[in-house]
Amino acid sequence: MKENIKKPYYILAPMVGNSELAWRTLARRYGATICYTEMVHCEAFLRSKKNPVKNNWYSTNKEDRPLVIQVCGNNPQIMLEACLILQEECDAIDINFGCPQEVAKRGKYGSWLQDDWSLIEDIVKTLSSNLKVPVFCKIRVFKCMEMTVSYAKMIENAGCKLLPVHGRTREQKGIKSGLASWEHIRRIKENLKIPVVSNGNILYHSDLEKCLDFTKCDGVMVAETHLYNPVNLYKF
Structure with missing residues (x-):
């Protein structure tokens, strides 16, 4: 990842079916300083005869930087x-430890790995020690504040270089999503040395400053709300 990116980071989150090159280009034009691709399932990627990074959803160009590719899986060697x-x-690889959907539960990836810290640690260590690009990890929080902080510190110690934190639990999804907990995110930021990025509760541009002031994070990530308001990272 380029060292000259100014903080705070304004990051477009990985969104299945929406994070293609055209949308990333629009996001960069209106304030995004880092963009993610949509998630790549590592096992499916290796099985596929058509390399996903060459198709419409994973295509890129020289202006599409910095670019983070998000991956998912549960086998460290296959993921590597x-x-x-x-x-x-890309400029960095992000491991999806945050997806709460049923498809992730069936495939045992995303937030459904939260119950297996040793596997998460193994995945992060394997990738961070063998890749030439930095490894990021996108997570969700636990209801318990202390468990959340311990979880984040474990991931940091395993080799994660930047931690985007979605301030909702695995159970907070769909009509039960509710508000993200900036309190959890702030506590993580207070206890980690690596950059922490806040994800959740950003509807308007004015929410960016509120979030950064409260959480003291190094950046903000926006996801679904960006689809309805693609200029929410831009200061007019």
């Missing part, structure tokens, strides 16, 4: 094999 290919197309 995929990421050794993917790292040639």
Whole structure:
């Protein structure tokens, strides 16, 4: 990742079906300083005869930087094999430890790995020690504040270089999503040395400053609300 990116970071989150090159280009034009691709399932990527980074959803160009490719999976060696290919197309790899959806539960990835800290630690260590690009980890919080902080510190110690934190629990999704907890995110920021990025509760541009003031984070990530308001990272 380029060292000259100014803080705070304004990051477009990975969104399945929405984070293609055209949307990333629009986001960069209106304030995003870092963009994610949509999630790449490592096992499916290696099985596919058509390399996903060459199709419409994963295409890129020289202006599409800094670019983070998000990956998911539960086998450290399979994930490493995929990421050794993917790292040639991006500036950082992000591991999805945050997806709460049923498809992630069935596939045992995303936030459904939260119950297996040793596996998470193994995945982060394997990727961070073998890739030439930095490894980020997007997580969700636990209801328990102390458990959340311990979880984040474990991931940091395993080699994560930047931690985007969605301030909702795994159970907070759909009509039960509610508000994200900036309190949890602030506590993580207070206890970690690596950059922490806040994710959740950003509807308007004015929310960015409120979030940064409260959480003291190094940046803000926006997801679904960006689809309804693609200029919410831009200061007119």
